[in-house]
Amino acid sequence: MAEANERLIVIRHAPYSSNELREGLDVALVSAAFGQAVDLLFLGQGIFALLKEQQVGAPGQKATLPTINMLEMYDIENILVPTETLQAFNIATDQLVEGVTLVSPSDVPDLFQRYNYVLNF
Numbered sequence: 001m002a003e004a005n006e007r008l009i010v011i012r013h014a015p016y017s018s019n020e021l022r023e024g025l026d027v028a029l030v031s032a033a034f035g036q037a038v039d040l041l042f043l044g045q046g047i048f049a050l051l052k053e054q055q056v057g058a059p060g061q062k063a064t065l066p067t068i069n070m071l072e073m074y075d076i077e078n079i080l081v082p083t084e085t086l087q088a089f090n091i092a093t094d095q096l097v098e099g100v101t102l103v104s105p106s107d108v109p110d111l112f113q114r115y116n117y118v119l120n121f
Helices: 020-033 043-049 065-069 082-088 104-113
Strands: 007-011 038-042 077-084 100-103 117-120
Touching: 007 020, 007 043, 007 100, 007 104, 020 038, 020 043, 020 065, 038 043, 038 082, 043 065, 043 077, 043 082, 082 100, 100 104
Parallel strands: 007 038, 007 117, 038 077, 077 100
Antiparallel strands: none
């Protein structure tokens, strides 16, 4: 069982497709800044935020890679990605930023049960 203040933040949206990804990362950083344990789970198109080689968004949109790269400074160390997500988008693990932990698709439902707070973006 997770600690009382531990949160799982689920990122499902690709960078630049909406503000959902940016909002999810902001919630993660603010939560961590206030001493709450945060783990991130990237599902579906959310995995594109973890690519080392990202394209820049439309004018006025902030790049997400710098935020991803500073997660460790906020003690956000568990960046989780189901192996099926990699397979679905034909992405190799070496294309992702450092520190990603791959999880089995069968473990994903357990993740949702483990945390007291699950926030979806």
